[in-house]
Amino acid sequence: MSQLKKYSEEQLVSALQSKDRTALEYLYDNYSAALYGRVINIVKTKEFADEVLQDGFLQVWNKIDIYDNERSRLFTWMFNIFRNLAIDKVRSKEFRNEKKTDDIESIVYDVENNDEQDTDGIGVKELLYTLNEEQQFIVKQVYFKGYSHSEVSKEYDIPLGTVKTRLRQSLILLRKILKVE
Amino acid sequence: MSEKEIIESGRLEAYVLGELSEMESQEIYALAQSNEEIREEIERIELTLEKMAMKTAIMPDQKLKNSIFQQIPEKEKVIPKKAETKIIPLSVYLAAASIALFLITGILAINYRIKWKQTEERLSSLITQNQSIAQDYNRVNQRLDELETGFEIVNNSSFSKVVMPGTEGAPDAIASVYWNENSDEVYLSIQNLKQLSKEQQYQLWAIVDGVPVDAGIFNGDENSPIIKMKSVAGIASAFAVTIEPNGGSDSPSLETMQVYGEVSEET
Numbered sequence: 001m002s003q004l005k006k007y008s009e010e011q012l013v014s015a016l017q018s019k020d021r022t023a024l025e026y027l028y029d030n031y032s033a034a035l036y037g038r039v040i041n042i043v044k045t046k047e048f049a050d051e052v053l054q055d056g057f058l059q060v061w062n063k064i065d066i067y068d069n070e071r072s073r074l075f076t077w078m079f080n081i082f083r084n085l086a087i088d089k090v091r092s093k094e095f096r097n098e099k100k101t102d103d104i105e106s107i108v109y110d111v112e113n114n115d116e117q118d119t120d121g122i123g124v125k126e127l128l129y130t131l132n133e134e135q136q137f138i139v140k141q142v143y144f145k146g147y148s149h150s151e152v153s154k155e156y157d158i159p160l161g162t163v164k165t166r167l168r169q170s171l172i173l174l175r176k177i178l179k180v181e
Numbered sequence: 182m183s184e185k186e187i188i189e190s191g192r193l194e195a196y197v198l199g200e201l202s203e204m205e206s207q208e209i210y211a212l213a214q215s216n217e218e219i220r221e222e223i224e225r226i227e228l229t230l231e232k233m234a235m236k237t238a239i240m241p242d243q244k245l246k247n248s249i250f251q252q253i254p255e256k257e258k259v260i261p262k263k264a265e266t267k268i269i270p271l272s273v274y275l276a277a278a279s280i281a282l283f284l285i286t287g288i289l290a291i292n293y294r295i296k297w298k299q300t301e302e303r304l305s306s307l308i309t310q311n312q313s314i315a316q317d318y319n320r321v322n323q324r325l326d327e328l329e330t331g332f333e334i335v336n337n338s339s340f341s342k343v344v345m346p347g348t349e350g351a352p353d354a355i356a357s358v359y360w361n362e363n364s365d366e367v368y369l370s371i372q373n374l375k376q377l378s379k380e381q382q383y384q385l386w387a388i389v390d391g392v393p394v395d396a397g398i399f400n401g402d403e404n405s406p407i408i409k410m411k412s413v414a415g416i417a418s419a420f421a422v423t424i425e426p427n428g429g430s431d432s433p434s435l436e437t438m439q440v441y442g443e444v445s446e447e448t
Contacts, residue, residue: 033238164191178232
């Protein structure tokens with residue numbers, strides 16, 4: 001976020017909505033790394049992360065007209081688009097086939113053991129450093145690996161309500177580190 | 182739920198992450214419109230997630246940017262160029278308008294037809310549902326009637342109860358007769374009788390003046406708690422149930438007697 005802000009969020013959205021290519025470029029320069037980080041955590045291989053990043057930006061470009069700033073911040077909206085694309089990719093046949101034949105070699109990124117590619121100096125591990133084990137687990141599953149609340153609840157036998165409140169407690173702790181007022 | 186409870190429940194986080202159902206999501210959205218506290222909390226959650234993403238960002242290859250932007254049309258300026266003011270004849274406008282109108286009505290008609298179809302499907306499924314509920318209701322009602330009749334008879338003091346315990350051949354069997362001496366009515370209540378084959382039926386006998394009198398046949402698997410049997414004239418001294426071929430017999434086969442009970446004299 002060191003780049004100079006040329007646009008306010010409002011200006012950026014309206015520029016995008018009038019199909020201004022430089023606005024998309026600005027969006028890409030400012031957010032692609034943040035989104036790419038999310039995506040690669042979910043799909044785990046560079047090849048698929050690249051595909052999702054492309055599809056995602058094209059979708060943002062094509063769907064910007066339905067973005068409603070009353071409903072969410074622009075980043076949240078994009079975040080959910082990329083997250084859903086990444087999850088779809090993981091579930092797709094192509095992905096499963098690939099995993100079978102290429103096995104471990106194609107997996108270049110995993111939240112649990114690899115965060116050396118981070119650009120912003122701080123990795124997932126350091127970010128989650130102050131959380132206890134339970135909280136780290138929930139944040140990793142839901143936020144970084146992209147599992148739904150109900151998937152985590154079912155898979156690890158944690159009540160849905162507990163998943164929600166535990167995630168909340170974790171995010172509140174993270175607010176302090178991230179200086180969210 | 183109070184505003185605090187909603188915030189504490191973690192639902193707002195789920196809302197931001199797109200985890201809620203459409204309905205729940207609308208609910209939170211509406212709430213955020215009217216409630217400052219909730220709106221601000223949602224914003225804080227969004228900012229947290231955003232900053233988490235920034236902190237753990239990973240730079241994609243530069244060539245990826247190029248390949249994305251190759252797919253974005255170079256110039257799609259929406260800013261209208263000063264349109265050369267050509268004079269377009271009115272008829273062209275009218276033609277365009279009528280085509281547009283035609284298309285719009287067409288789309289609307291199709292739309293309505295789809296909605297109408299959907300409504301019709303839902304209606305017919307509701308009707309079916311309704312019918313099955315009505316059937317259930319009738320069944321329950323019938324059952325209630327039977328239970329009421331049974332209860333009345335059991336409670337009616339003009340009926341005397343004759344318990345028929347199992348015979349040697351069927352020690353576990355047991356059934357009871359409710360018999361009204363004045364009206365000659367006979368009711369049977371089965372406590373435990375074994376299941377018969379299709380070729381067989383149970384037959385109730387009343388012993389009147391030492392002679393077995395047919396009091397009707399039954400299958401033994403009746404649902405009603407109490408079964409109305411044939412009336413028995415005269416003073417019965419005992420009742421018994423035997424197994425007979427389908428349709429019953431004129432005289433009982435004693436070797437198949439399942440239960441037998443004598444009328445007590447005290448009444």
